[in-house]
Amino acid sequence: MQTSPLSTTEVNSALERIAARVKAQCLMEASGHDWLHVQRVYHIAMRLGHEMAADCLVVGIGALLHDVWDHKLGYSDSERSQLATDFLEGEQVVLSADQHANLLALLNSISYKKGNNANAPSTLEAMLVQDADRLDALGAVGIARTFAFGGAHGRVMYAPELDTVSPEHRQDSIGHFYDKLLKLKDLMNTSAAKLEAEKRHAFMEAFLAQFYSEHGE
Numbered sequence: 001m002q003t004s005p006l007s008t009t010e011v012n013s014a015l016e017r018i019a020a021r022v023k024a025q026c027l028m029e030a031s032g033h034d035w036l037h038v039q040r041v042y043h044i045a046m047r048l049g050h051e052m053a054a055d056c057l058v059v060g061i062g063a064l065l066h067d068v069w070d071h072k073l074g075y076s077d078s079e080r081s082q083l084a085t086d087f088l089e090g091e092q093v094v095l096s097a098d099q100h101a102n103l104l105a106l107l108n109s110i111s112y113k114k115g116n117n118a119n120a121p122s123t124l125e126a127m128l129v130q131d132a133d134r135l136d137a138l139g140a141v142g143i144a145r146t147f148a149f150g151g152a153h154g155r156v157m158y159a160p161e162l163d164t165v166s167p168e169h170r171q172d173s174i175g176h177f178y179d180k181l182l183k184l185k186d187l188m189n190t191s192a193a194k195l196e197a198e199k200r201h202a203f204m205e206a207f208l209a210q211f212y213s214e215h216g217e
């Protein structure tokens with residue numbers, strides 16, 4: 001485990017300051033990247049981090065910042081690294097060189113990118129934040145986020161005529177379960193997250209069965 005140059009009080013105060021900044025920025029985001037998503041990812045990642053003796057400062061900051069300069073918003077790895085470094089400096093958060101490198105690697109590696117594992121997490125801290133982000137895409141919350149995202153992007157909820165189209169070419173929200181969500185339980189990095197993912201997966205399977213049964217009535 002890496003040691004932080006900060007005391008526990010300083011760590012907590014740094015995490016609170018960063019949380020307040022991120023919250024102010026994404027409070028009303030309506031497509032699934034709202035503050036409550038960040039907060040859930042943070043809590044799941046910190047729980048896993050404590051269980052696995054990870055560096056919880058890196059896990060905490062990584063979870064809070066994981067969607068801020070996302071590649072989907074057009075940021076490159078080097079832009080993200082620079083923006084994160086400037087942000088931490090502005091917030092006067094002092095990390096050791098190892099922690100700083102660990103954090104940048106984490107931020108640059110957790111996005112799903114269509115299952116392309118070229119940039120797969122290589123540190124425990126990155127694995128935990130990626131697992132937490134993926135868990136929040138599953139289960140009841142994941143179902144709600146999927147339809148919120150679909151609505152925000154003008155997607156129809158369900159287009160039965162697309163049932164025979166390959167998942168990556170479907171434009172309806174139901175298609176997203178097959179394109180991504182039902183694959184995530186097998187992509188978890190840690191066994192604790194896999195166990196939780198299996199429960200959330202079963203809930204989504206039950207949801208889909210009920211959905212089709214009501215649709216067919």
Ligand code: ADP
Pocket residue numbers: 031032033067070072112133134136137142145146147149150155172173176181
């Ligand atoms: P994150 O970066 O937090 O993992 P994403 O940007 O990939 O999240 O997606 C945000 C939310 O919207 C997630 O719950 C995801 O499953 C959902 N989502 C992403 N793409 C689609 C899509 N094409 N249709 C419906 N929901 C989607």
Ligand code: NI
Pocket residue numbers: 037041066067133
């Ligand atoms: Ni996220």
